[in-house]
Amino acid sequence: MDWTDLQHFLALAREGTLSAAARNLNVDHVTVARRVAALEASLLLKLVDRRPRSYELTEDGKRIAKIGAPMAETAFAIERAVQASKSGIGGEITISAPPSLANVLIAPKLIRLRRLHPGIRIKLIGEKRTASLNRREADLALRLSRPTEPGLIARKIGYFEFALYGSPNYLKTTPPHAFTFVAYDSSMDEAPQQRWLMRFAASREIVLRTNDLENQAAAARTGIGLAVLPKFLGEADPLLQRHDIGGRPVGREVWLVVHRDLRRTPTIRAVAGFIEDCLA
Amino acid sequence: MDWTDLQHFLALAREGTLSAAARNLNVDHVTVARRVAALEASLLLKLVDRRPRSYELTEDGKRIAKIGAPMAETAFAIERAVQASKSGIGGEITISAPPSLANVLIAPKLIRLRRLHPGIRIKLIGEKRTASLNRREADLALRLSRPTEPGLIARKIGYFEFALYGSPNYLKTTPPHAFTFVAYDSSMDEAPQQRWLMRFAASREIVLRTNDLENQAAAARTGIGLAVLPKFLGEADPLLQRHDIGGRPVGREVWLVVHRDLRRTPTIRAVAGFIEDCLA
DNA sequence: ACTCTATTGTGAGAATTCGCACAGATGGAC
DNA sequence: GTCCATCTGTGCGAATTCTCACAATAGAGT
Numbered sequence: 001m002d003w004t005d006l007q008h009f010l011a012l013a014r015e016g017t018l019s020a021a022a023r024n025l026n027v028d029h030v031t032v033a034r035r036v037a038a039l040e041a042s043l044l045l046k047l048v049d050r051r052p053r054s055y056e057l058t059e060d061g062k063r064i065a066k067i068g069a070p071m072a073e074t075a076f077a078i079e080r081a082v083q084a085s086k087s088g089i090g091g092e093i094t095i096s097a098p099p100s101l102a103n104v105l106i107a108p109k110l111i112r113l114r115r116l117h118p119g120i121r122i123k124l125i126g127e128k129r130t131a132s133l134n135r136r137e138a139d140l141a142l143r144l145s146r147p148t149e150p151g152l153i154a155r156k157i158g159y160f161e162f163a164l165y166g167s168p169n170y171l172k173t174t175p176p177h178a179f180t181f182v183a184y185d186s187s188m189d190e191a192p193q194q195r196w197l198m199r200f201a202a203s204r205e206i207v208l209r210t211n212d213l214e215n216q217a218a219a220a221r222t223g224i225g226l227a228v229l230p231k232f233l234g235e236a237d238p239l240l241q242r243h244d245i246g247g248r249p250v251g252r253e254v255w256l257v258v259h260r261d262l263r264r265t266p267t268i269r270a271v272a273g274f275i276e277d278c279l280a
Numbered sequence: 281m282d283w284t285d286l287q288h289f290l291a292l293a294r295e296g297t298l299s300a301a302a303r304n305l306n307v308d309h310v311t312v313a314r315r316v317a318a319l320e321a322s323l324l325l326k327l328v329d330r331r332p333r334s335y336e337l338t339e340d341g342k343r344i345a346k347i348g349a350p351m352a353e354t355a356f357a358i359e360r361a362v363q364a365s366k367s368g369i370g371g372e373i374t375i376s377a378p379p380s381l382a383n384v385l386i387a388p389k390l391i392r393l394r395r396l397h398p399g400i401r402i403k404l405i406g407e408k409r410t411a412s413l414n415r416r417e418a419d420l421a422l423r424l425s426r427p428t429e430p431g432l433i434a435r436k437i438g439y440f441e442f443a444l445y446g447s448p449n450y451l452k453t454t455p456p457h458a459f460t461f462v463a464y465d466s467s468m469d470e471a472p473q474q475r476w477l478m479r480f481a482a483s484r485e486i487v488l489r490t491n492d493l494e495n496q497a498a499a500a501r502t503g504i505g506l507a508v509l510p511k512f513l514g515e516a517d518p519l520l521q522r523h524d525i526g527g528r529p530v531g532r533e534v535w536l537v538v539h540r541d542l543r544r545t546p547t548i549r550a551v552a553g554f555i556e557d558c559l560a
Numbered sequence: 561a562c563t564c565t566a567t568t569g570t571g572a573g574a575a576t577t578c579g580c581a582c583a584g585a586t587g588g589a590c
Numbered sequence: 591g592t593c594c595a596t597c598t599g600t601g602c603g604a605a606t607t608c609t610c611a612c613a614a615t616a617g618a619g620t
Contacts (some may be wrong), residue, residue, distance in 0.1 A: 001359060003283035003351075019567060028609055029568075043362045044371075053567050053616055060365050067361050071283075071354045074347065079281060081347050082323045085340050091324075299597055308579050309598075333586055333597050562620080569614080576607070584599080590592085 001042060008035035009047060010072050013065035018055055076136050080261035083139065089266045090119030095275070096138035100213045101254070102126030104233055105278050113274045120267060128211070133259045140271060141257040151260050158254035158279035162193045164243040165234040170223040171241050180207040180225035182216045196250040197228045254279055281322060288315035289327060290352050293345035298335055356416045360541035363419065369547045370399030376418035380493045381534070382406030384513055385558050393554045400547060408491070413539045420551060421537040431540050438534035438559035442473045444523040445514040450503040451521055460487040460505035462496045476530040477508045534559055
């Protein structure tokens with residue numbers, strides 16, 4: 001049995017489509033299709049139903065995929081062990097962080113890290129979707145809440161508050177009862193800052209919903225309404241003015257997350273230290 | 281990371297040499313060397329020290345091999361699951377048994393199994409070395425003692441006794457105090473029949489030691505001395521005559537062993553039933 | 561109705577990988 | 591000492607595998 005065939009099949013089982021599996025493995029989708037077919041041929045067992053626009057696992061396929069899943073886990077554990085056994089400081093480190101934190105707090109200061117450790121190459125992915133440290137999609141991650149996955153070590157390294165921001169002209173000309181607002185779309189309804197905004201807005205209108213915080217800031221600058229922005233974003237923008245209201249402002253913690261296997265790696269420690277400085 | 285590279289490296293780690301790993305994987309030894317080199321290149325980590333006549337794992341290599349070992353276990357579990365999910369009776373079944381049992385009790389009757397289930401192809405390996413059911417070197421095994429490996433199901437399906445055999449002429453012309461004997465070599469000193477023989481021979485001479493029971497029988501036929509043979513072997517041979525002595529004869533149990541994962545497979549059950557009949 | 565995007569399928573040339581044959585070297589058996 | 595078995599290394603031709611480009615189809619959004 002060819003383990004590469006297994007690898008491709010398990011990727012297909014996990015990702016659901018040929019194309020997604022192919023992206024995950026950095027190969028062509030045709031390759032995944034062929035390897036899965038090869039695995040079926042060598043096992044003399046039908047693992048997938050080829051339907052017009054999708055591959056669907058057969059019962060046998062599901063069973064095999066379930067049994068084989070630990071193989072992928074182990075493979076990732078090996079990758080972590082390899083990373084961990086690199087003694088010197090250097091190599092490529094992947095950091096996952098919410099887009100706003102990545103853009104505003106991390107990216108501008110990366111030049112300092114580069115000067116300190118020229119051997120380190122940083123890959124910074126600013127994504128909403130929390131990258132899996134277990135699957136080694138990232139080596140370090142910034143999260144806004146304490147993660148619960150097993151094997152991860154989290155440390156609270158910061159806290160930031162939100163405030164309402166609008167264009168100075170908007171705030172001067174608009175009475176509070178006529179305020180309009182900019183918010184996340186409904187996929188973020190559970191986020192504290194969104195709940196806070198909803199309560200505050202009450203019956204007043206939400207005129208724009210967007211997933212992207214940068215878009216919210218841009219919209220607020222044009223005077224369309226008020227947006228809830230992290231203070232580190234709003235205060236630095238001369239085209240935005242804070243509108244203070246009473247009560248306790250909403251805030252979020254920042255957690256630095258690393259896999260247990262990588263905790264003591266010199267390179268990881270160096271980068272982790274740098275990130276803490278960024279947030280200090 | 282290419283899983284096939286990992287597979288080759290883990291085989292090398294387990295088997296110790298390139299050549300052994302190559303045999304295990306059914307590929308050329310050059311391929312194993314190349315894949316291990318490729319793995320090192322992709323991990324940027326030296327896994328083996330290439331010494332003149334041997335590959336030796338580095339510390340990193342040992343660590344990686346240890347972490348990766350469960351992958352091989354899982355791969356074998358998948359193979360068992362595949363075998364188990366074949367519903368019809370058919371396919372290739374590998375039986376491992378001590379050579380004498382295989383040759384005398386199983387092989388001659390295989391034609392009956394073939395008539396009963398034409399779809400089954402039997403691979404019968406008669407080896408001293410106990411094949412690993414966990415690593416799926418065999419699907420069914422006959423052992424002379426109860427195995428202790430986890431995951432295996434064993435059932436006692438038979439019992440046979442040993443006796444002393446020599447050529448009729450030798451027994452007629454030789455007084456007991458002048459008996460000479462044929463025995464296993466010292467690697468079998470712990471086997472019950474060997475211990476029994478040693479006690480019985482006492483100070484009388486062992487004139488031939490050989491690992492192969494068939495050789496012992498052949499030697500005894502020529503009149504060189506007496507050999508301890510299973511009765512199912514000795515009684516069927518017209519050129520051998522049993523020499524009965526007092527006391528309780530030594531015997532061994534026969535255990536039929538199957539992996540838990542394969543227990544309920546129709547094909548396995550059919551073959552297991554056939555083997556029980558052979559021993560009945 | 562249409563465009564846009566995401567999916568799987570097909571064919572051909574290029575790149576890669578593999579096995580074979582041979583060499584060199586070493587340790588054990590006789 | 592000599593032969594034999596075993597192990598690893600090298601070069602080359604053959605077989606395989608991969609990627610690329612294109613096609614077909616379906617679904618969502620405009």
